[in-house]
Amino acid sequence: MLTKRQESILKMIVTEYIRLAKPVGSKLICDKLNCSSATVRNEMMQLEDLGLLEKTHISSGRIPSEKGYRYYVDHLMQLKELSGEEVYKLETVFKNNSLELSDVLNRSLEIISDITSYTSIVLDAKSHDNKLKEINVVPVDKDILIAIVVTDQGVVEHKTMEISGVSLEEVKKTVKLINDLIVGTPIDEVSAKLEFEIKPVIAKYVKQHEILYNAFYDVFTDISSKNVNVVGKNNILKHQEFSNVSKINDIFSKLDNKEMLKNIEEKNNDINIYIGHENKMDPDVTVIKTNYKTSKDEGTIAIIGPKRMDYDRVVNLLDYIKKQIEG
Amino acid sequence: MLTKRQESILKMIVTEYIRLAKPVGSKLICDKLNCSSATVRNEMMQLEDLGLLEKTHISSGRIPSEKGYRYYVDHLMQLKELSGEEVYKLETVFKNNSLELSDVLNRSLEIISDITSYTSIVLDAKSHDNKLKEINVVPVDKDILIAIVVTDQGVVEHKTMEISGVSLEEVKKTVKLINDLIVGTPIDEVSAKLEFEIKPVIAKYVKQHEILYNAFYDVFTDISSKNVNVVGKNNILKHQEFSNVSKINDIFSKLDNKEMLKNIEEKNNDINIYIGHENKMDPDVTVIKTNYKTSKDEGTIAIIGPKRMDYDRVVNLLDYIKKQIEG
């Protein structure tokens, strides 16, 4: 258990280090506290013994350890209000009613990336409430068809398929069958239904049922799949902890790996903070993320930055966005 | 006019500099040529006077100037055959018939970016031959519609629109009108036709014609717009000329600016080389690009790398791809 004074010292070191990006010495602290630098040094030593602080070399000032950041965000961080300017900028997005949710998310996270210099990720999954509304097939050429699928929440997906030797009649029959049998089904159940209810039936009626089946299967897979977008990637370059080219390459590669990014999905409804090794992405970054959910969509938004991140501000901003979206 | 010997010296300096990334001294050259280093130095001095070579400092070896590279690509470069491995890798893409053209382009440029360590851009425009095939409107909710547009080449685009107070009847009337009047129109003429033939008519029939008109206008704009994709962006990090963070940031920002990238479009049918200041993108890079054109699509593919680029190889690879695509 830390004393009040230890807590203030830890807090100062974290905030000053976040602000200045240089190890914090005892003198800086003792100016703000009513005690001598020697006293501060003694306390710092104890905090270091507790694993909350670290030194970069034997006679350097202290920087927070991951455990120190963790203590800070769990016990010491105070959420400030968003500044008027921040609110103003974000409002331009939220008050624009003509935008779709995914645009709202991307634009607001662009703003956040912009004002914070961190990188954001939007992981956009279709809501489970999304139901199949309509399937349509448009012939565009001899043997070439486009299957178009629409959900009741307005999601549209399409796929081109090539079928030689299948008559338009057969295709239409299949489409009608699908429309009759699975319209209204939640999208994440569609694939199963397609396999077990539609496939056996069309296998009898339709000659090239495999091709048809596969095409629709693909469309349904696309439509129920997650969509991930990275915003403000170049902001990585703005932080001194990412100043060597191989580290930059490393992080950029990770941010390009969409499949891996889909794993950041957060079920939990809070603002969650994963510091350094606590996240699976990279031990040198902190990921702050939260889940959002509306009738139409659900997903995860995340902010990624160095461990020396402006925790208060990011938590506030994410919280604001989450509330606005979930309205 | 350069002498034969001057040309071989220039050629050696360019190829050696491309290979080793270090200024090339007279000794390296004179080993390969039947003359002394002093002779080579005399020639180098003349080449420098002609603006074909440069020094990094007073007693350094020589590097090619932009003019030197230009002379090299115009007069000295010899195109080698693609290696068996290169052809093999690319063939896996071209022999895969189930891929759409845009996938073929992106994948083959991924391979090229991979084996060359350069960055590629695919600028994919819809062909002028692309004609409107069908327009469809799907109501998804009270007041919310999705407009779906399909072209005869199988391009699909959609847009959600919100119209309160317009009856489904009116919408259907508009759709029928559009279908009747402009199906078959090349997509780049659709916008004009929409404005001058459709708009005046629906203005009479339909109450909220503005909203309907705008929605369709947006869809048609999307469908006829260019699509640009950057492949292998992180390869920028592999070249020593891009080793400082602010330069990296600079180039990455440019590669993220899709609007600017659309300007790389190349009308000319050759393989075109823009060295340093010859390109509008960045004075430190070389852009090699070519136009491609099939019945369905047309566009531009470009390779971007440092000026010290493996010109022969890139030209060959681009040429190979262009021929494969245009079949």
Add this chain to the structure above:
DNA sequence: TCCTAGCACTCTATTTTCTCGATTGCTAAC
């Protein structure tokens, strides 16, 4: 028991100096 002044010590970061080696331009001779 807690706090603090004082001090030797450690280490970084920066500047300076030095040296090595690569390469040049020039000159004079072939």
Add this chain to the structure above:
DNA sequence: GTTAGCAATCGAGAAAATAGAGTGCTAGGA
């Protein structure tokens, strides 16, 4: 026209010197 020889230049890197920030420890005072 070519070449050998040579002084001069400069970069890159090592080594040395210096300044400054910050620490840990000790001993005395509240």
